[in-house]
Structures are given as C-alpha cells and as structure tokens.
Amino acid sequence: AVVSPQSSGSSGINAEYGDINRLSEDMRDATESAERIHNDISNLRRKTCVIESNRTCVLCEGALLVRSFYVFPCSHMFHTSCLVREVTPHLSRSKAAQVQNLENLLANLRDEDKSRTEQYKVAKDELDELVASECVLCGEMIIQMIDKPFLTEDEMEFERLKAEWL
Numbered sequence: 001a002v003v004s005p006q007s008s009g010s011s012g013i014n015a016e017y018g019d020i021n022r023l024s025e026d027m028r029d030a031t032e033s034a035e036r037i038h039n040d041i042s043n044l045r046r047k048t049c050v051i052e053s054n055r056t057c058v059l060c061e062g063a064l065l066v067r068s069f070y071v072f073p074c075s076h077m078f079h080t081s082c083l084v085r086e087v088t089p090h091l092s093r094s095k096a097a098q099v100q101n102l103e104n105l106l107a108n109l110r111d112e113d114k115s116r117t118e119q120y121k122v123a124k125d126e127l128d129e130l131v132a133s134e135c136v137l138c139g140e141m142i143i144q145m146i147d148k149p150f151l152t153e154d155e156m157e158f159e160r161l162k163a164e165w166l
Helices: 005-046 080-090 091-111 112-132 140-144 153-165
Strands: 070-072 075-077
Touching: 070 080, 075 080, 075 153, 080 091, 091 112
Parallel strands: none
Antiparallel strands: 070 075
C-alpha cells in the first residue's frame, strides 16, 4: 500500500486547524466575558441609591451626609476619610504613598479654580480604585487579614500594662 504525502499531511493540518479554531473560540469567549465584566463594573459605578438622612458611617458612626462618602453594593457606608484611614495600613508602602499624594492633590484642586476638573476626576478615579474597589468589611482584604491578630504588639503591651495598673 502506497500512502501519498498529501493524505498524511492533510490530517496533521486538519488537526492543527481544529486546535486553532478551539483557541480562537476560547479567545472570543474570554473577550466577551471581559466585556461583560467591564460593563457590569461600569453599570455598578453608575448605580444610584437613596440614602436616608439618619444614616451613619460604619466606622465612626458619624452622620454620613455631612462629608463625602462611599456606599458599597453590600450596603456598607463609609466617610471617604474613614475608609482611607481604614484601608491605607493594609496597602503596600507605594500604594499608601500614592493614596496620600492623591488626597493632597484632591484637596488642592478643590481649593483652586474649577478649570482643572478633568485632573480632579482622574485623581478621584485613581483614589477610588485604590481604596474603594471593594468593601473593607466584607471584601477580599478582610479575608486576607483573617490570620492576623486583632491588636498590634503595641496595643497588646498597652492592654497588659493597663491590666497591671487596674
């Protein structure tokens, strides 16, 4: 039996063509999934809710509506400054420094003329991404902290000394 080179070569090409088609489908599915996620995030950012005037910040328990604040899909609400103060210790040094720089920039831009509104929006979006990408009480950050002690070593030493004095 004589096997022609074309017949044996075409099956290999067909197999490779099938692999390419599967990879192409996988890439298309991944792209569509990424687009859906992007749209969901965009829709979530535009989502509105009604905040009652008696609502308070989860962290400081102060009136929520007296300062800028964040509301998460889980319904936790935080003053911006309280959320930044809570999240910053859990960020890397470079991200914590970036948060500080953005806060300073935003404070300066608020005080200056409104001709820099695009710069303000960009800085605000960056700050949002760093400190408000998820709820500090029920997001990934809290899960990562589960094995960390509730008190720092200094706080434990203070509690020990306080107990000795009492």
